[in-house]
Amino acid sequence: MxxxxxxxxxxxxxxxxxxxxxxxxxxxxxxxLRVLAGERSWREGVDIAPPEVAARIGAGERLTTSQxxxxxxxxxxxxxxxxxxxxxxxxxxxxxxxxxxxxxxxxxxxxxxxxxxxxxxxxxxxxxxxxxxxxxxxxxxxxxxxxxxxxxxxxxASETVFLVESLDHLRRGGRLSGPAAVLGGALGVRPILAVRDGGIELVQRVRTRRAATDRLIDLAVRRAARCDAPGVAVHHLGAPERAAEVAERLQERTGTTPVVTPVSAVLGAHAGPGALAVVVADLGNHGHDEPPL
Incomplete structure (x- = not known):
């Protein structure tokens, strides 16, 4: 009921x-929000879903977004x-x-x-x-x-760290500074990024995808260990197998069952296919104890 x-x-x-x-x-x-291509506009989650965004970007289509x-x-x-x-x-x-x-x-x-x-x-x-x-x-x-x-x-009280296959989408969309994109996009380097202070920062550069994924998990586990009641989520764009593997490893190490969802279509348009993200939020420490009205 x-x-x-x-x-x-x-x-x-x-x-x-x-x-x-x-x-x-x-x-x-x-x-x-909206996903845009030329004169066309789609409401994400209504007219367009993340797999279609991944397919369109993979086919070379240039997508932008709007509030x-x-x-x-x-x-x-x-x-x-x-x-x-x-x-x-x-x-x-x-x-x-x-x-x-x-x-x-x-x-x-x-x-x-x-x-x-x-x-x-x-x-x-x-x-x-x-x-x-x-x-x-x-x-x-x-x-x-x-x-x-x-x-x-x-x-x-949350932390979001993520990997992308290419920084070009973030740079073109203005979500990552030119210098950070250059540093993170060096040949043979996998950048680890984080959402901090309302923007996106380059956190670390790792040599291989496997090492970058391991580091992503390590960062999330460390964050979860500092939480009273961690909530964990894994997002991906066109990488469900990798997301499932990361979720399984996180559950083993944190004892928390992660939420696993595709990254939203709008975020996918900026992150690009292959993006993988982990979110840890502290759902404990509820500091507002006054009784409800």
Whole structure:
């Protein structure tokens, strides 16, 4: 039996890479970003999925991305208000990577109910875990301030590290500086990247794909060991076997069963086929202990 719909609702965006079913029964409402090719536009998760993005990039097609239009947010806020919501907490990918949070904030100023926007300063399941924890707090009856604070807490206590086959997609999309792309793209080097301070940084250069994968797992295991209650996720674009292997090794070493999902279509357009990412978030240390309203 489904639970009553919370009066505070959580909204996120499609770069959260949420697993199937996460938005059911009062879970986060997902607003899709756009994947663009010339004059064509697709809503990710609705009109286009990660495998098609990988196939199009592999065929040499140049893809770009765009934040959701303000009307998409306005329509979601109207629908939630008509369903009985009294407030919305909108948790979105880093403002350093996209104008999505700003678009949500502008739409929220004109909404029929109060909207709090949280710039997660991160992306993928680091954002997803934050949105899910926020929705859990909302389902427990906490107010919008508490829900937003919990989203911010989880996002700040997360780490995302990833590998790409080529840095060209990140460089062309403006997500990685030219000097970092040059350093990371040296011949025979596999770069390890991380989402830090709302942007993407080059963390380390490793010689082989296997060594890079091992290092990715080591970094995630070290991070999980520092968490009270680690949440772990593995993402990929067109590399399900590698993702399954990494998830199995992470489960063996952390005792936590990872969430495994394709990287979102928008993130895939910037990371490129073969991308592999690991997210670790601390889901413990819930520091807001006031009783729900």
């Amino acid at each position: 489904s639970r009553p719909t919370p009066t505070v609702r959580v909204v996120t965006d499609s770069t959260a890479c949420l697993p199937d079913g996460a938005a059911d029964d009062g879970g986060p409402v997902v607003v899709p 959701p239009p303000g009307e998409d947010f306005a329509a979601v806020f109207r629908e939630l208000a008509s369903d009985g919501a009294r407030a919305v907490v909108a948790v979105h990918l880093s403002g350093g990577m996209s104008g999505t949070a700003d678009a949500a904030a502008r739409a929220g100023q004109r909404a029929m109910l109060p909207v709090r926007v949280v710039d997660s300063r991160t992306v993928a399941m680091a954002l997803g875990f934050a949105a899910l924890e926020a929705a859990r707090c909302a389902a427990e009856g906490h107010d919008a301030a508490h829900v937003a604070a919990r989203a911010q807490q989880v996002a700040a």
